[in-house]
Amino acid sequence: MAPKVPPQPSLEQSSTATAAGHGLAHAAPPKGILRWLLTTNHKEIGSLYLIFSLIMFFIGGIFALVVRAELYQPGMQLIQPEFFNQMTTMHGLIMVFAAVMPAFTGLANWMIPLQIGAPDMALPRLNNFSFWLLPVAFILLLSTLFMPGGGPNFGWTFYAPLSTTYAPPSTTIFILSLHIAGISSILGAINIIATILNMRAPGMRMMDMPLFVWTWLITSFLLIAVMPVLAGVITMMLMDINFGTSFFDAAGGGDPVLFQHLFWFFGHPEVYIMILPAFGIVSAIIPTFARKPLFGYASMVYATASIAILSFLVWAHHMFVVGLPLAATLFFMYTTMLIAVPTGVKVFNWITTLFRGSISFEPPMLFALAFVVLFTIGGFSGLMLAIAPADFQYHDTYFVVAHFHYVLVPGAVFAIMAGVYYWLPKWTGHYPHERLAQWHFWLSVIGVNLTFFPMHFSGLAGMPRRIPDYALQFADFNLVSSLGAFLFGFSQLLFVAVVILCVRGGRKAPAQAWDYAEDLEWTVPSPAPLHTFETPPTYQRPAH
Amino acid sequence: MSRIEMGNDDQRSAIRRTVWRSVAALVGMFAFAFALVPLYDVFCEVTGINGKVETSAQALVNEEIDDSRYVTVQFITRNGSGLPWRMDVETRQIRVHPGQSAEVNFTFNNQSDGVSWGRAVPSVSPSSATRHLRKVSCFCFDEQRLEAGERLELPLVFQLARDLPEEVNSVTLVYTLYPVETRKAQLQAGAKVLEGDEV
Incomplete structure (x- = not known):
């Protein structure tokens, strides 16, 4: 076994890399908890984000397992319907805002400065602040479960008036926590933009940036x-609940449908916020393990930008059943289908990169390949949902649940895990345990498909989502889904084991941990010292 | 606290510029979210979608009755929360020719022991019919005041204009009753109010 030392970068080593005149730069960091509370280092903050999101992934996962346990068979067995509603809502909120988004922000913190050759993020102290807002936000949110009337129970989309007139008293706390989490995301985004636009290594043009940087x-x-x-919508909710306004209350001249328009104007770009960085990760991993340069780099950039622009024009496909005029229905149906074009370009490019490559199946590659296949399945069910007349049948059924879980679990979550396996050697200096990681992968793939594939069928047969009981004919599909969910949930403990083992030891990784990996992060030692690129590297454009 | 000395002054001011632009975009988008509220209302009014109809009386359009077709007009009455009234309509549906005017009576019954104020808010479906529905008189233009146990019958006089789109064969009118706060109603004393004894 390798020495069980966490990656403690030596201060001497990094200060020698610093040009003279930066004497103040590296005072000894405070010890213990203060080190983490006060850190302004992008790598430490990145690790904090990732650890936080992993903890939240398990909390959100436990909520999902409560739901799946209740749905294991028809009838009410374990929990009350009111609590079931809180579980579905909290599962969605935690997974979206506390697991997936912070995980990508964590990866961005760790990797963007390394990939563009910057010494740190542009605004390191703001970076610290935006991380520490998150635990505050989600401790507040989780605490609502213990309040009188319970936590949020209106679904993660918190449609008014369910979330205003008929909401539990804790909704004000929910709004506050979402405000704080939103501020955290916004500050993180400003920081990332400022870093990418202003701190690239000399010679690195925008079109030289790795795709993970572009997508971020x-x-x-x-x-x-x-x-x-989003902040505006929840502020309006807050005012409707507490200050007697009627933004979403028809009795006072407001309109509940307005809530849905505003929410999905945020909500649809939000789903791309959760998938675009995943595209970036997969676009780094596939060329590395296919040992070929990425096919169509420029088209990948343009496809990502097109998806982002289109995401503002499709929001009402979530609300076909509210009674949109025919012209609007057609508009949103066609713009939604149009998104399949740039997404198809991406999938095409990944497959073409694989074509005649020398492929090897290390854990990051396994997850990246599963991403391509399973995300595409989710994309196809999305196309089915985009067909407005068909959507009237699919709306609010388990078919929708199957669709968005396919794009978010084997989509976003698998990409995050692929990224973690890919960059663990850089973070810890050790390769992850190969055999355990393979077990983790296969159990996850089987678990995910067992859980979500049957939901397509129960949904098409008419099983509504967010209901704690169901008709007898759905019993078999639900039994399979529940078994799959527990398999998937428990196999994530293997992931934790792999990460802990990898931090503590394992096969030593060189700076260039994966042979064909090209980006700048592979030029710094593994594990990456606390301070890197204090003298900017000169960017060398790859020969091909 | 350890802090990395970053870049030169050029880079610092470039970063500052990026940050301020982002903050400006942020503030703009936050304002845009609130601007969407009135924009949404204007959009619905202009296009007539969302079933939002004129809230004041309109004159009949004097035009020939189009005998060539019938349109079914359905009436649905609903109670919003918090008002102990019952609202009924004398007939659930009638058949009219475009251009023809019709009158339907609605009854309001206060089932509580106290005085209360209410208002019926209309909605029309399909939305393409909204702008072709002309109301000459409607209880929904005003607030109503009912004494305890009082019963009140009020008419709706309307006309479907002849330019009603071809494909519309039936129009549904939904009235939802909402309470009007007593204090608020008294403040609007100048406003025209239909009281039970006026009928």
């Missing part, structure tokens, strides 16, 4: 554009 740049613009809209 575009994601940050999406965040800046839509998080304020």
